Structure formats: C-alpha cells, structure tokens
Amino acid sequence: MRARxxxxxxxxxxxxxGKAVGQALAALGFAGxxxxxxxxxxxxxxxxxxxxxxxxxxxxxxxxxxxxxxxEDYEIDLxx
Amino acid sequence: MRARxxxxxxxxxxxxxGKAVGQALAALGFAGxxxxxxxxxxxxxxxxxxxxxxxxxxxxxxxxxxxxxxxEDYEIDLxx
Numbered sequence: 001m002r003a004r005x006x007x008x009x010x011x012x013x014x015x016x017x018g019k020a021v022g023q024a025l026a027a028l029g030f031a032g033x034x035x036x037x038x039x040x041x042x043x044x045x046x047x048x049x050x051x052x053x054x055x056x057x058x059x060x061x062x063x064x065x066x067x068x069x070x071x072e073d074y075e076i077d078l079x080x
Numbered sequence: 081m082r083a084r085x086x087x088x089x090x091x092x093x094x095x096x097x098g099k100a101v102g103q104a105l106a107a108l109g110f111a112g113x114x115x116x117x118x119x120x121x122x123x124x125x126x127x128x129x130x131x132x133x134x135x136x137x138x139x140x141x142x143x144x145x146x147x148x149x150x151x152e153d154y155e156i157d158l159x160x
Contacts, residue, residue, distance in 0.1 A: 030141060034124075036125070038122050039120070040121065041086055042098070042119075043098075043115075043117045043118075044116050047114065061105055066101070
C-alpha cells in the first residue's frame with residue numbers, strides 16, 4: 001500500500017521559505033502572486049494492506065516523527 | 081485562484097532525506113516500511129482567474145524557479 005503525506009505549517013505560523021519564494025517570483029516578474037506557503041510531501045510504501053491499519057500506522061508516524069504538531073498540520077492520503 | 085504544486089525527485093535520483101526518514105521510522109519500531117521519498121509542496125494564491133492562463137503561469141514558475149528540472153518533476157493542481 002502506498003501513501004502520500006502532506007505536512008504544512010499551521011495557519012498563522014510564519015513561513016519564511018514561502019515568503020522567500022513569493023518574493024523571488026515577484027522579482028522574476030510574475031505578477032498577481034498572493035500568499036505562498038511551502039510544506040513537505042512524503043511518499044511512503046507500506047507492507048500493510050488493510051487501509052484502516054495503514055492509516056492508523058501513518059497517523060502514529062506523523063505524531064511521533066514526521067510532523068511537529070505544535071506548528072504543523074498533516075494530511076494522510078492512501079494512494080493505492 | 082489557488083494551486084498546489086508538488087515537486088518530487090525524479091525516479092532513480094538518490095533521496096537522502098527520504099532514506100533518513102525511512103531509517104528513523106525503522107529505528108522507532110515501525111515495521112513494513114518500504115521506500116520513502118520526500119519532496120516539497122507549494123501552495124500558491126494567484127490573482128489570475130482563468131484556469132488555462134493560471135496553469136501556464138505556474139508551469140513557467142516551476143521551470144524558472146521552483147523546480148530543478150534536471151533532477152525534479154513537478155505536478156500542478158488547481159485547487160479552486
């Protein structure tokens with residue numbers, strides 16, 4: 001089973017990487033660019049074949065290692 | 081218009097970050113974890129309201145700034 005996890009900064013948390021990207025786009029002449037936020041995407045292969053157990057295991061991975069839940073949100077998608 | 085861009089290493093390009101995550105998960109006792117790949121996700125707000133023009137502009141942003149197309153692939157999703 002494969003999964004894709006998105007880890008993004010919580011709304012309201014300052015995102016200097018996203019700001020830098022936004023400024024660089026403006027400097028390159030791209031007009032009409034509003035807020036830019038940058039996060040991480042993790043693609044992971046699991047031996048587990050039960051979607052419920054896979055999701056539970058991924059949730060635990062996020063809580064314990066992948067996300068800093070004080071400032072980050074995570075989102076788990078099973079991709080097949 | 082809002083968009084989400086995924087930037088991931090091309091297949092076959094070594095991903096030390098993903099490897100480190102995989103090893104850390106194993107060290108924490110998570111069994112059955114196969115390949116782990118880590119990439120970037122960029123959420124961007126655009127003033128442009130035409131989906132075709134927005135996509136074209138995002139493609140150009142990826143080619144010129146956001147992705148290193150020698151080693152990275154990008155994927156553009158308009159999210160509304």
